[in-house]
Amino acid sequence: MSFNLEIPVRVISGENAVVDNAFIFKEFGRKCLIVTSGSAAVKSGALDDIKTALENEKIEYGIFDSITENPKTSDCFEAGEIARRFGADFIIGTGGGSPLDAAKAIAVYTANPKISSPDLIYTIPVENKPLPVVLIGTTAGTGSEVTCVSVLTNETGKKKSVKGKNYYAAVVLADCKYTYSMPFSVTVSTALDALCHATESYLSAKADERSREYSEKAISLVWNELVSLLKTQKNPDEEQRDRLYDASIYAGLAIEKTGCCFPHTVGYFLTEKHGIPHGRACAVFLPEYVKRGLKFKPEMTSRLLKIMDTDFADFEKTVLSLADVKINLDKNELENYLANWEKAVNFDNSPGGFSKEDAKCLIEKLFE
Ligand code: NAP
Ligand code: FE
Numbered sequence: 001m002s003f004n005l006e007i008p009v010r011v012i013s014g015e016n017a018v019v020d021n022a023f024i025f026k027e028f029g030r031k032c033l034i035v036t037s038g039s040a041a042v043k044s045g046a047l048d049d050i051k052t053a054l055e056n057e058k059i060e061y062g063i064f065d066s067i068t069e070n071p072k073t074s075d076c077f078e079a080g081e082i083a084r085r086f087g088a089d090f091i092i093g094t095g096g097g098s099p100l101d102a103a104k105a106i107a108v109y110t111a112n113p114k115i116s117s118p119d120l121i122y123t124i125p126v127e128n129k130p131l132p133v134v135l136i137g138t139t140a141g142t143g144s145e146v147t148c149v150s151v152l153t154n155e156t157g158k159k160k161s162v163k164g165k166n167y168y169a170a171v172v173l174a175d176c177k178y179t180y181s182m183p184f185s186v187t188v189s190t191a192l193d194a195l196c197h198a199t200e201s202y203l204s205a206k207a208d209e210r211s212r213e214y215s216e217k218a219i220s221l222v223w224n225e226l227v228s229l230l231k232t233q234k235n236p237d238e239e240q241r242d243r244l245y246d247a248s249i250y251a252g253l254a255i256e257k258t259g260c261c262f263p264h265t266v267g268y269f270l271t272e273k274h275g276i277p278h279g280r281a282c283a284v285f286l287p288e289y290v291k292r293g294l295k296f297k298p299e300m301t302s303r304l305l306k307i308m309d310t311d312f313a314d315f316e317k318t319v320l321s322l323a324d325v326k327i328n329l330d331k332n333e334l335e336n337y338l339a340n341w342e343k344a345v346n347f348d349n350s351p352g353g354f355s356k357e358d359a360k361c362l363i364e365k366l367f368e
Contacts, residue, residue, distance in 0.1 A: 022053035029089020073118035080109025097142030141190025143252015193279030
């Protein structure tokens, strides 16, 4: 087997992982900023557990809870200033992928005042080691816990990632119970995100044997749950939640190796311009991705469908029904947008390659 893998994140997974491992926080200092979004950390119970753990260890904390979906560089920049003034030694990010990604960026802003305005995070080199980050997720989809990527929305409203070794968490405390409070719509969208990560990675030009093993594991866990979500239109039980959470971590490990391919890149258009949640926005392009897989990587793609015990027609129907994306397509708006995809690396890694013209045709086919 040939592979190349380095993931310097310590992941501790299990029931009561936060309170039972409270001693770990002490490794990082005496003061921390908890970074979260409007309601996830409260509804999931994660915030209560984090407070208990910090209080048990006599660690002083502040809370920044203004992170929105598709986190903005401006909010992360502001939180970085707050963390610096507070004298935070470390950052805890809790919630879905949005606050987790935000926490990684905030750790960079806090330690690097030379990044003196929000979007300079994309261009100014990170000179000082970011604050250590502890991540405690409440959704099952992004796998942000294990990736060195932070997807931010810049000051012009575009989703753009920062990545590299400065964006790894130090520790992940993974307790699936925090995902139990996700509403059905968030459960569906995040599970679709995990399916996209695993599938995009599997057929990517950058995949290797190990990353494909992660994808296969993720797909075997997530697919039956997606079928069940479509059939029952009800939230999963606790065992199913467990499987969805595991799937999201395995799929995260897969994209950590390969990055995503065109469904993600094109999906950003639907989120930025039409407010479609991330997982559903990417998933609507996934059947076309698999179709191209069947053409350019037929054996591998057939293996993928076999793992799901399905055929292409059923795969397409299931994914499109769950994604359920309807938009009023403005052709001028799309035309203006195309320049963003001129040199998209993620396009090249897709089976058979992909171009901005292909993206335009696909969007028109799906939404006209
Ligand atoms: P999210 O944007 O963090 O949250 C979506 C919604 O779910 C919010 O309304 C949130 O509520 C709610 N929510 C989250 N957990 C909940 C819980 N346990 N109970 C009740 N409500 C809950 O969702 P996400 O899909 O996990 O993250 C998407 C972001 O991650 C996107 O920006 C995407 O680009 C990024 N992403 C990053 C990576 C990576 O490798 N770094 C990979 C894929 C995607 P509140 O806002 O009220 O708290
Ligand atoms: Fe994603």
